[in-house]
Amino acid sequence: MNRGAIAQAADRFSRDYAHFIRRTPLLKLPGKALGVANDEVWLKLEHLQAGGSFKARGMLNRLLANPIPASGVIVASGGNAGIATAAAARELGVPCEVFVPTVCSPAKQQKLRELGAKVVVTGAVYGEALEACIARQGETGALMTHAYDQPEVVAGAGTIGREIEEQGSGLPDAVLVSVGGGGLIAGIAAWCEDRTRVIALEPQLAPTLHRAREAGGPVDVAVSGVAADSLGAKRVGAIAWDITQRWVRESHLLADEAIREAQLVLWKEFKLAVEPAAAVPLAALRAGIAADARRACLVVCGANLDPATLA
CATH class of the missing domain: 3.40.50.1100 (Rossmann fold)
Structure with missing residues (x-):
């Protein structure tokens, strides 16, 4: 970098x-x-x-730099990275799936749904949601955005x-x-x-x-x-x-x-x-x-x- x-x-x-x-x-x-x-x-x-x-800056930059398959994009997040990915996906007109842990606030979960994302609540903390997200990405082939490490x-x-x-x-x-x-x-x-x-x-x-x-x-x-x-x-x-x-x-x-x-x-x-x-x-x-x-x-x-x- x-x-x-x-x-x-x-x-x-x-x-x-x-x-x-x-x-x-x-x-x-x-x-x-x-x-x-x-x-x-x-x-x-x-x-x-x-x-x-x-987070919107990094997530949009990630989506613009890579081809996006028909299955869209996928991300695990405590909330903000998911919201940013969902917003960027809506901007570009592609599907978005977001995995969040139970610690993710109801306000953030609601905002994700308002942005059109499919929301999966799983695991007690971000790391557990990430594991589930990686498994799902292997099934769908969606472009994965990472909350912070890309x-x-x-x-x-x-x-x-x-x-x-x-x-x-x-x-x-x-x-x-x-x-x-x-x-x-x-x-x-x-x-x-x-x-x-x-x-x-x-x-x-x-x-x-x-x-x-x-x-x-x-x-x-x-x-x-x-x-x-x-x-x-x-x-x-x-x-x-x-x-x-x-x-x-x-x-x-x-x-x-x-x-x-x-x-x-x-x-x-x-x-x-x-x-x-x-x-x-x-x-x-x-x-x-x-x-x-x-x-x-x-x-x-x-x-x-x-x-x-x-x-």
Whole structure:
């Protein structure tokens, strides 16, 4: 994965799919507005992306880069990657089948059905849904999109990094990114390389990358907690592992309570209705991580939730 592949995806989006892949806003706020020490905090509002999360970029890029058989596309997901694949499939007019675990929220399952996807609920966690999805793909021959571990998916996510640099007239001093399987941070880190700090953030109850770093390589971990439906990959992706080893120096864990508090701050103070995974970067900033960064960018990655949960 390199910046050339990311630039190619970004150019394709802007040329042919600007009506679908949105150039999401970059909101710049004084740090004091968020109660943090940084001079300026940038919010990359990727929860406003098609399908409600950053995943739309990678999934569309995957579908555009490969021939799609009559059986369509198939994906396993905690929710967001499935929604993104279903949205991209509808855009291209092809069938879509999505395997989700029982932890996938009713709101996400409903959105999948509204997008026309065939939804299969199986397994307690994402890894079990993935096993069932792989078996089904062997039967149908559908094009499989992976939630985070395919080059086209990572390159699509990396277009966020390019947009941040363009919209900010340069990169910030730090980019704070939530990590599940690692596709988002891999794409952003591949774009930024060593030109700024890219910081990996995970819930304490879903420490996929953090445990891999402790073990010296990807390992299976138990995942649960407030962000399990979006950051619930039990093993960091091979692409993400390689890229983060090269370009990401920091990895931190956040408590569910801190994530929930940050989620409520974004809702009560700024009316941003986002899921817990999208609030992890703010939780980190409020905990003092990257406090020395004059300009810190938080990737607000998704908003597929029932707003009633914010009451």
